[in-house]
Amino acid sequence: MFMQFLSKNVAIAAPNISYPFTIWDIILWIGIGSLSVIGSHTYLVWYGSGTWYGHPTILSLKQIIMESVSDLRSPSSTSTSLSNGAPNVAMKALISSINAEYQRSDKFVAGQGSLSTNWPGRRFVITDSWILASRFTEFKVVKQSSENMLAIVASAFSVLDPSSLTQGGQPDGESLGVQTIVTVRFIRTDTGVCLLSFGLPASNLDELRSKLRFPLIQSQGVHLEPTIIQRFIEAFTQVVDENQIVELPVNYDLEQCIGCMVQQANVTLNRQCESSLSSPSVVNNDQSLEGNQCGICYCRPLWCLECLARWFASRQTNNHRPPTEWLSGRVPCPTCRTYFCARDVSRLVVAQQQSD
Template identity: 40%
Template sequence: MGFLNAVGNVGLALSVAQVATASFYIYLEWYAHGKWTGHPGMQEMKKIAENISSSSFSTASTSSDELEFLRSHPSPEGVASSIDKEFRRMEKFVAFAGRGLTSSWSGRRIVVTPSWILFSHRTTFLPICQLLGHLGAVVVGTRCINNQIASLGEDEEQERADPMLGSGVVMATIRIADMDSGACMLSFDLPASELENFRLYLCCPLVYAQGVSLEPSIIQRFLEAFSAVVQENEPIEIPPSMELERCIGCLSNQTSVAIRRSCAGECGSCRCRPMWCEMCVGRWFASRLAQSHVPTSEWVASRVPCPTCRSLFCVRDVISLKRAQY
């Protein structure tokens, strides 16, 4: 009996020693005297900093103040500063367990800002810069959760429907890929109803793989109604020589609308220069109302703040731009 106790004590001591050794190794490799230079997340930011300073990105097609900041601070600290600055802003897409992500995603979080796609889970932190390279977001599949066990595929985990999502929720599997190499950088699931909010903060197109389709969502139907009302509004004539920039929301379409008070309601007086396309203003409009839990039946008659000056506006204040004919 004494021999068995001795063996047990030795085994316990060895286990404690292994844990202590592993903890000490992690401390040395990750913390690096409080600088975290060995942490995998810091290593990812170091790679991004190296890509920023490399010549292959000196002619990046996307130009923005944030990209200029990163080019002038090509270091992990500069990348971290950029991420921290945008993460603190209100304008971002966030999904986590209980809000957009299913229960098996416990502890995981997806955050999309104008310049970054951020994934975190426990000790894992993966930042993807939207301003560098040629990214693509692809919806590769859909599935329905009906309070039954369903497989996550790649993670080989099992999940049950989240009560906050309800039953019969259509989930879309999204992959963020490097379009040059074809490598998948990140894969995750979102409710199909969140796709338009997610798309709003992407710098790259969100496309559907061949054979993948979704029924029109509430937001998509609202965008159709939004566009119909905007087309009824009296357009603003602009000089033929006036150059219109790219929409700051999608960076692909040309600016096509301005926000000017045209209704008889209690809207504000927005004086911002035209910076958005019609669809991005519509998506912004829908995302603000969805976050405020406004009934969908009241969306067309509602008001939301301007994305830049915060003046309230309604659908009647969204005016199309029309070039004057001389």
């Protein structure tokens, strides 16, 4: 009885009810789906039938080979050999060279879907000879050249960095809550063409500059202020330069810094301060006087000065100390947890072998 009453009311309220889709709508959607599948299959078969010779990445690699071809072989013959489906020796050698440099640990990497990218999924790698940039549907290869290339910092802007905040919302890390992102453009000086543009944190510019074979300059109007950590590293370095130098035996083999794996270890912990004479007022509230005293570290040299300074600053931010008190603080050794201060850090010098 209720259903009969409901059906009558529905019929009166909406007498012209029709199906949401007509037969032509269904045919249209089936046609679009079929064309998409057929088009994708044709696209892949067209690329794969010629060893992907029509792919933009392969075309860019062919262009690199043609630009660096020797005088014994004309560019036209090189283009002909690369356009067929047969394996090409030059192409294989080029790909092997890129793979070999990419597998090295000293390459510069930015991206991986963090604040250093304009959107997730981008990756930017620089090796000794190559600049590699990947996006969702594109992989671009640029060969470094010291003759006709230039890198320009085109713009800079600041964003909130959630990764530098603790669970309690306190700023932590190098950026202390704010990250400066710069846009770097790689330009050919002979043509003025922008080969590549990428965004990365301003704190990575020094490492980027060390991997480039050409200059990295700032455009007019772009001013980059050093971060708090960078200013602390400069002050920390000045204090270390005033400390006593530790001389190592002849032919002492220094290891790579375990913090960056780029520079050699160049500092060691050598107690030089008199922490036992410190007053209790310099001790943190959550630490005892005994635990806050500088001790003797027996670890072998494992860190470079910059990485040790970053470790020193990170421990200060974890304790929520103001930056004005960082340089006078004490932190545990990264390896043995023995406390040390800036006066206990000494540069290393390997003794020279005296000739007869």
